[in-house]
Amino acid sequence: MPSRRSHTKSRKGCLHCKRRHVKCDEGTPKCSLCRKRKLQCIYPPPSADADGQYPPTPQDGVETTSNSNESPLPMRMVEMRLFHHYLTESYITMCQGNLDANHFQSIVPRMAMSHPYLLDSLLAFSALHLASLEVDEKRQWLETALMYQNRACSALGQVLAGFSLESCGPAFVSSIFIMLCATAYPCISQDSHTIDPLAHILETRQLIAGCSFLFQQLGQAENLGEMKGWLQYTEPDKPEPANEQEEKPGSELVRLRGELLGSLDQLRGNIDQIEEPRKAAYLHTWEFLQAAVKQWPFGGPNGGILAFPINIGESYIELLKDGEWMARIFALGSPLELASRRDRQGGHGFHDLEEGKRGAVASESAICSRQGTKMLELGGNAxxxxxxxxxxxxVIGMYHSGIAGGGFLLVKSPNGTFEFVDFRETAPAAAFEDMFNNTSDASTRGGLASGVPGELRGLEYLHNKYGVLPWATVVRPAIKIARNGFPVTEDLVRYMESAVGDGEDFLSKDPTWAIDFAPNGTRLGLGDIITRKRYANTLETIANEGVDAFYSGPIAEKMIQAVQAANGTMTLDDLRNYTVLIRDVAQIDYRGYKITSTTAPSSGIVAMNILKVLGTYDQFFTAQNVNLSTHRLDEAMRFGYGLRANLGDPLFLDGLDQYQKDMLKQSTIDEIRHKLSDLRTQNVSVYDPEGYESLETPGTSHIATADHTGLAISEITTINLLFGSKVMVPETGVIMNNEMDDFSVPGSSNSFGYIPSEANFIRPGKRPLSSITPAIVTRPNGTVFFIAGSAGGSRIITATVQNIIHAVDEGLSAAEALAKPRLHDQLVPNQSSFEYAYDNATVAFMKARGHNVTWVAPGGSTAQAIRVLPNGTFDAAGEPRQLNSGGFAV
Structure with missing residues (x-):
């Protein structure tokens, strides 16, 4: 008897026509029946076994031979792309609780290599993630996701039919990927596709039942090995939280849990209005979901939050099959979908934000700024x-920054509060006041020059409190760059030549340095690829084991050995005892804006003093008042630097907190304004009657980041002079700082005849005075307007002040503000320096007012900036004086 011929319309028609057993004309975007009945027309996904629909892939067992009519290479290339994307980006969206990066980036891919159906589901998930990121290729990636999804469903059904305890792990993980794709697909596809993958999942009821059975089997297994962490979250060495509302600080997952519980409360009222027997199905599902959400991410019944779509009951499945709108809301708005797209913050889809409104990063390296914006695109924050x-x-700017340095962070939280994080280096416990007397260069070169590093503790604090991505994720880009290498830039060439000068070329002659900087015996030049493989290994350890691996253990031991071998006195106890400090911020009102900066031992308070004096002048830097405004700016700088000479570490100076408050008191501002003459500059003694020296404190790097939630950060880090203390740890590639040179040395005047300030003398555990001046400018409504900061030693203060003036007083963009020529006057030496591009007429005016004018090449200060427009668009720029800087908005 001949077989019955199938009808294409009944096989490929929309779901409504199939349920009614009527022919569908397959019209697009709606068939005629759905158009007539005003129904949503949903087509099932393409059948995986459609003739010739999908090219063969390695998983089909197809071997590539010379006789093949069609090469599987294109499809293999797609799979390579998808697998790489999963390993580098998609896996991050799955991390929650104790299911960290290792589970999804290491364990799962290893399983997938021996279980093709798991690999197919993984590739489907990766393709769906790409569809959410690459808008122009969305349709292509959606179809690719469906193809692998269908193959995974078919193969998993066969696995479950002959289920064994050995296959439960891979089958469980595959089911998670399948359910994630099924629930997240409609949110990502929107109008780009008419296929409903959830319908296909529901038609594969064996899959749902099999997954429930799978959980039971897993629960009965005594030795789960690697799979044990998938079922229940318990923090190591910590009991389950007694209070279900207990939160892990900074946890994005906990914030999502709160949102979900609120949504569930709203749904509960709607369920009461539903008639039986549907009400019972909804209520049962709602109760299970609430129990799972309450315990997530600390744990949950039968696998908790990830298991929700698998553990729902038969009656609820039937409601889904019938197209019940509320059932679909439950499924498509489940925690599973939210957890798979952790970039949804504040109730808004992160990837739905307009270009330029997600966030911005500005730094001295365009390569590094791009790594920062990638974190924003992954769903991370500022x-x-x-x-x-x-x-x-x-890694790239190792000549003045690195993990053996320190610095300061100024953070504005989304709720409008500010925090000053001090991770400046400290003097070792064996340090003493006159340790550098009668020594030529011990404070700049060798083991004694190094303070106890604080950078990693500062970054750890920032990430723990404010970050949302896994720690390993944010460290990984630097590891890759250090290991694979990066081109030697114009900036690096210039700094290498400056560091070597006329002396011995330690970068090529010292074997420890030459491994990186002269691997072939000659120092690398412009365009050559430099690698830092030892440093990459060090960062990888820190990524995997955390910051403690730097402050104790093998890395710390090797560091102390290198420092002591170079005549240093730092010990392991110094490292172990290091902590960050949270200090008060300084704030002033300026032209209707609020400017926030940092206090001592930074120099933010000096910038605030300068700006508050300048805020008393009207028509400041208007077109007709540029020359006089420049003179007033220079004079305010001189008074500010005179006050700076008394600053130091507040923990070691009685009365310094009050002194800083007095610097911003209106009476102090009025006194300075009274002394400031529009007609001439004055003797140094007028500004600094005690005759204290003004330190240079060079060698820094400024970075600014911000995001659409209102989180904004200005950070400046340093290892001080170029290549720090010239001590590199041979085994780890870590370059030590020479921050001890920022202390004042008693008993001798500096080269300008000024005496050292006792406020900045060395004490064990003390932090030296710094010129670092991070600043954030906010509008009257509290939103971010401008993020400023600079590198350049003592020129940091003046560069930051001028960039704020350019943005606020002159209304310039970030790039325009940074491009303006700068002046600098730090009182000692008694000179006003102007970059070559400064207006000649203005400089002549300054000379006529008595200023000791000098011309300097640009680059003494290097700043980065971010401006935020009123509509939320970010305007980021890198320093034009640094050829390789970059600021980018996404």
Whole structure:
């Protein structure tokens, strides 16, 4: 008897026509029946076994031979792309609780290599993630996701039919990927596709039942090995939280849990209005979901939050099959979908934001700024971007930054509060006041020059409190760059030549340095690829084991050995005892804006004093008042630097907190304004009657990040002079700082005849005075307007002040503000320096007012900036004086 011929319309028609057993004309976007009945027309996914629909892939067992009519290579290339994307980006969206990066980036891919159906489901998930990221290729990736999804469903059904305890692990993971794709697909596809993958999943009821059975089997297994962490979250060495509302600080997952519980409360009222027997099905599902959400991410029944679509009951499945709208809301708005797209913050889809409104990063390296914006695109925030960019700058800008340095962070939280994080280096416990007397260069070169590093503790604090991505994720880009290498830039060439000068070329002659900088015996030049493989290994350890691996253990031991071998006194106890400090911020009102900066031992308070004096002048830097405004700016700088000479570490100076408050008191501002003459500059003694020296404190890097939630960060890090203390740890590639040179040395005047300030003398555990001046400008409504900061030693203060003036007083963009020529006057030496591009007429005016004018090449200060427009668009720029800087908005 001949077989019955199938009808294409009944096989490929929409779901409504199939349920009614009528022919469908397959019209697009709606068939005629759905158009007539005003129904949503949903077509099932393409059948995986359609003739010639999908090219063969390695998983089909197809061998490539010379006789093949069609090469599987294109499809293999797609699979390579998808697998790489999963390993580098998609896996991050799955991390929650104790299911960390290792589970999804290591264990799962290893399983997939021996279980093709798991690999197919993994590739489907990766393709769906790409569809959410690459808008122009969305349709292609959606179809690719469906193809692998269908193959995984078919193969998993066969696995479950002959289920065994050995296959439960891979089958469980595959089911998670399948359910994630099924629930997240409609949110990602929207109008780009008419296929409903959830319908296909529901028709594969064996899959749902099999997954429930799978959980039971897993629960009965005594030795789960690697799979044990999948079922229940318990923090190591910590009991389950007694209070279900207990939160892990900074946890994005916990914030999502709160949102979900609120949504469930609203749904509960709607369920009461539903008639039986549907009400019972909804209520049962709602109760299970609430129990799972309450315990997530700390744990949950039968696998908790990830298991929700698998553990729902038969009656609820039937409601889904019938197209019940509320059932679909339950499924498509489940925690599973939210957890798979952790970039949804504040109730808004992160990837739905307009270009330029997600966030921005600006740093001295365009490569590193791009790594920061990638964190934003992955769903991270400004803190994640800052950590990733800082690690990267420490790789590429190793001449003045790195993990053996320190610095300061100024953070504005989304709720409008500010925090000043001090991770400046400290003097070792064996340090003493006159340790550098009668020594030529011990404070700049060798083991004694190094303070106890604080950078990693600072980044750890920032990430723990504000970050949302896994720690390993934000460190990984720097590891890759250090290991694979990066081109030697114009900036690096210039700094290498400056560091070597006329002396011995330690970069090529010292074997420890030559491994990186002269691998062939000659120092690398412009365009050559430089690698830092030892440093990459060090960062990888820190990524995997955390910051403690730097402050104790093998890395710390090797560091102390290198420092002591170079005549240093730092010990392991110094490292173990290091902590960050949270200090008060300084704030002033300026032209209707609020400017926030940092206090001592930074120099933010000096910038605030300068700006508050300048805020008393009207028509400041208007077109007709540029020359006089420049004179007033220079004079305010001189008074500010005179006050700076008394600053130091507040923990070691009685009365310094009050002194800083007095610097911003209106009476102080009025006194300075009274002394400031529009007609002439004055003797140094007028500004600094005690005759204290003004330290240079060079060698820094400024980074600015911000995101659409209102989180904004200005950070400046340093290892001080170029290549720090010239001590590199041979085994780890870590370059030590020479921050001890920022202390004042008693008993001798500096080269300008000024005496050292006792406020900045060395004490064990003390932090030296710094010129670092991070600043954030906010509008009257509290939103971010401008993020400023600079590198350049004592020129940091003046560069930051001028960039704020350019943005606020002159209304310039970030790039325009940074491009303007700068002046600098730090009182000692008694000179006003102007970059070559400064207006000649203005400089002549300054000379006529008595200023000791000098012309200097640009680059003494190097700043980065981010401006935020009123509509939320980010305007980021890198320093034009640094050829390889970059600021980017996404």
């Amino acid at each position: 803190a994640d971007a800052m950590v990733a960019t800082t690690f990267c700058v420490g």
